[in-house]
Amino acid sequence: MLSIVFHKRRRLVRRLFFNHEQVRTMSRVKRRTTHPPYWHVLKNNQRQDEKISSDNLRFVREVIQDKYKNKSPIKGSDLDIEKKEWDPKTKRSGVIARNIGVQHMWEKDGKKVVCTVLHVLDNHVIRYVPPEEYAKSIIGAKVFRNRKPLGCLVVGAEAANPDRFTRQYCSLFSEVGLLPKKRLARFIVTPNAVLPPCTPLTAGHFVIGQAVDVYGKTIDYGFQGVVKRWGFKGGPASHGATKFHRRGGTIGTGRDKARVWPGQKMPGHMGSERRFCRGLKIVRINMKYNVIYVKGTVPGPTNSIVQIFDTLLPRRKFTEAPPHPTYFPPEDGTLPQEDIWDSSLHVFGSPSISV
Amino acid sequence: MLRRAVLQTFRQGLAQSFFKRNAVSLSETTVTHQPIETSDEADEKSVSKQKPGDESGNTVVVAPPEFRFMYPEFLPDPAMERRNRLKEKLERIDMLQRRSVVEIPEFYTGSVMAVTVADANSPNKFARFVGICIQRGGSGLRAWFILRNVVDKQGVEILYEMYCPLIQKIEVLRLERRLDESLLYLRDALPEYSTFPLDMEPERRLNNSVVPINPLKVKLRPRPWLERWERQNLQGVEDLNLPQRFYDKAEKVAKPWEKYDLMLQYRKTIPAEEQEKIFADVHSQLQQQEFKRKIRRRRGIDNEQ
Numbered sequence: 001m002l003s004i005v006f007h008k009r010r011r012l013v014r015r016l017f018f019n020h021e022q023v024r025t026m027s028r029v030k031r032r033t034t035h036p037p038y039w040h041v042l043k044n045n046q047r048q049d050e051k052i053s054s055d056n057l058r059f060v061r062e063v064i065q066d067k068y069k070n071k072s073p074i075k076g077s078d079l080d081i082e083k084k085e086w087d088p089k090t091k092r093s094g095v096i097a098r099n100i101g102v103q104h105m106w107e108k109d110g111k112k113v114v115c116t117v118l119h120v121l122d123n124h125v126i127r128y129v130p131p132e133e134y135a136k137s138i139i140g141a142k143v144f145r146n147r148k149p150l151g152c153l154v155v156g157a158e159a160a161n162p163d164r165f166t167r168q169y170c171s172l173f174s175e176v177g178l179l180p181k182k183r184l185a186r187f188i189v190t191p192n193a194v195l196p197p198c199t200p201l202t203a204g205h206f207v208i209g210q211a212v213d214v215y216g217k218t219i220d221y222g223f224q225g226v227v228k229r230w231g232f233k234g235g236p237a238s239h240g241a242t243k244f245h246r247r248g249g250t251i252g253t254g255r256d257k258a259r260v261w262p263g264q265k266m267p268g269h270m271g272s273e274r275r276f277c278r279g280l281k282i283v284r285i286n287m288k289y290n291v292i293y294v295k296g297t298v299p300g301p302t303n304s305i306v307q308i309f310d311t312l313l314p315r316r317k318f319t320e321a322p323p324h325p326t327y328f329p330p331e332d333g334t335l336p337q338e339d340i341w342d343s344s345l346h347v348f349g350s351p352s353i354s355v
Numbered sequence: 356m357l358r359r360a361v362l363q364t365f366r367q368g369l370a371q372s373f374f375k376r377n378a379v380s381l382s383e384t385t386v387t388h389q390p391i392e393t394s395d396e397a398d399e400k401s402v403s404k405q406k407p408g409d410e411s412g413n414t415v416v417v418a419p420p421e422f423r424f425m426y427p428e429f430l431p432d433p434a435m436e437r438r439n440r441l442k443e444k445l446e447r448i449d450m451l452q453r454r455s456v457v458e459i460p461e462f463y464t465g466s467v468m469a470v471t472v473a474d475a476n477s478p479n480k481f482a483r484f485v486g487i488c489i490q491r492g493g494s495g496l497r498a499w500f501i502l503r504n505v506v507d508k509q510g511v512e513i514l515y516e517m518y519c520p521l522i523q524k525i526e527v528l529r530l531e532r533r534l535d536e537s538l539l540y541l542r543d544a545l546p547e548y549s550t551f552p553l554d555m556e557p558e559r560r561l562n563n564s565v566v567p568i569n570p571l572k573v574k575l576r577p578r579p580w581l582e583r584w585e586r587q588n589l590q591g592v593e594d595l596n597l598p599q600r601f602y603d604k605a606e607k608v609a610k611p612w613e614k615y616d617l618m619l620q621y622r623k624t625i626p627a628e629e630q631e632k633i634f635a636d637v638h639s640q641l642q643q644q645e646f647k648r649k650i651r652r653r654r655g656i657d658n659e660q
Contacts, residue, residue, distance in 0.1 A: 100441055100442040101437060101439050101442040103446055103449075103496060104497055104516075105496075106521075110473065110519070110520065112519070117445070119441060119442075289441065291445065301436065302438075303436075303437075303439055346520045348450075348452035348456075348520075349452040349453075349456060350456070351456055352456060352457055352473065352520050352522060352523050353473055353520045353521050354473045354480065354481075355473045355475040355480055355521070
């Protein structure tokens with residue numbers, strides 16, 4: 001009883017001292033761009049109407065196949081395991097996935113649970129950037145300004161036809177000998193969780209019951225008014241209200257500062273912003289289709305790309321070693337269990353729940 | 356060569372699907388006055404129904420066309436932004452798994468059903484409710500239906516999720532269809548039209564092959580009503596006997612051009628080729644489950660004897 005009262009008081013105190021300065025400074029930060037950063041290489045080919053004969057097209061396709069066919073996937077035995085021992089401070093790689101929708105499942109007591117279905121695409125490690133080098137890069141310098149630098153793994157997903165990309169973009173993958181990927185992502189890793197290039201990452205990288213953080217870009221609502229964007233109440237629908245139904249109303253006092261404060265809530269672009277959903281629990285993994293079911297919802301619309309990695313929340317981190325540095329299928333040919341369920345979930349093929 | 360052949364069949368398929376959609380409406384809003392065949396009859400007729408489809412000469416098994424009325428929840432939500440083939444496939448697998456444990460029979464709006472649910476607050480730990488299905492909807496594991504009954508002069512409606520594991524048993528006591536796809540007007544009708552005895556026995560149908568359409572016209576209570584029934588083109592309701600101004604306003608507000616709107620129809624339905632693929636996938640598994648259940652029933656009867 002005492003603890004509840006204490007929490008209420010703390011919440012009241014927090015509301016009284018709302019930090020306006022933080023809101024004002026963050027309002028000047030640019031939250032979205034339509035162009036990639038200037039240090040990125042030009043990615044997509046300018047489509048030109050080249051009239052190539054069907055024979056030449058076939059030849060080009062054969063050349064591509066020959067160039068990329070001899071790469072065999074990295075196995076677990078290729079890594080030296082002595083260097084790669086897991087400890088609680090290890091940061092493993094993450095994975096690029098597609099949010100393919102939402103499915104309802106039920107727990108063993110009959111309670112319904114909304115689960116997001118994430119399809120782990122064909123991820124491969126492209127490159128490892130060691131800590132010293134990464135700390136010198138523009139983003140690395142910002143991230144590790146006041147702490148010890150960590151390494152960075154570049155992971156790619158969704159292989160595509162090299163024809164649609166520029167030569168510079170394809171060269172990022174040619175050292176590794178992989179077909180160019182549509183999506184790239186960087187994951188911060190400790191040096192003991194480094195993976196060699198061309199290592200495949202699958203749904204087995206994660207463990208049932210673990211907590212993950214999912215990064216995605218939220219749904220793009222476009223230019224939205226103040227009622228939808230900031231939750232303003234607007235005005236009365238009737239009772240003589242003249243042209244004041246969904247407007248913002250007053251935007252300042254006139255006395256203090258005598259101007260509109262920066263960060264004043266107004267209509268504008270809503271959505272398409274980077275967000276993290278922290279601490280989502282993995283309740284089911286399907287190894288055959290490389291699909292993860294995560295309890296809760298993730299940022300972004302259906303069929304959008306998200307990044308999944310082990311949670312940063314301190315109380316939900318691993319206590320036992322996970323598949324480290326990643327999961328490799330057993331080399332003796334035995335297939336893993338196809339569909340793994342969390343113990344709290346009701347499996348559909350099992351008998352009905354009787355309370 | 357193969358590519359050209361594939362493109363040709365694709366174009367033909369498109370044209371065919373266009374005509375199919377024109378000729379036979381696949382949306383839920385229209386009322387088909389043809390009686391629908393049941394699964395038994397459908398089985399007898401079309402177990403060997405095969406399409407001379409493939410180039411390789413293999414015959415392709417196709418589910419009977421009635422499946423889209425018998426199992427509408429296997430079709431996904433038509434909204435294109437949220438569709439994903441892999442997720443729909445995985446959801447169908449889960450649905451079939453659940454169906455292997457509990458028999459979810461074929462039913463329509465207007466059928467009288469009894470549902471037994473595990474309930475911690477009941478004396479027997481199970482709660483059984485009998486009612487008439489007034490509406491059904493949802494797709495995949497979210498599929499639901501609403502049962503309505505009048506208990507102690509109080510109208511009661513319960514929404515059941517078809518794939519919820521708390522459901523122990525779903526029985527269809529009277530399998531029939533009505534003249535409308537949604538019977539929400541029973542809320543404004545006289546209570547005798549929604550009253551069904553809670554200890555109702557399952558009725559044996561004389562003609563097992565065809566699902567009958569009950570041409571009952573329901574009498575509504577005097578106004579006020581919950582909805583403007585005169586604006587909804589209801590077939591299963593007696594003459595509303597309203598002043599002419601209601602019908603005039605209904606005409607003003609009506610959208611008679613919608614029945615000519617092809618794109619609206621297209622966006623509300625799944626194309627015929629996809630439907631065929633989905634039900635072909637599901638057909639064989641459902642048949643196997645039905646077969647196993649029949650054997651179990653026969654064994655049960657033999658054991659009793």
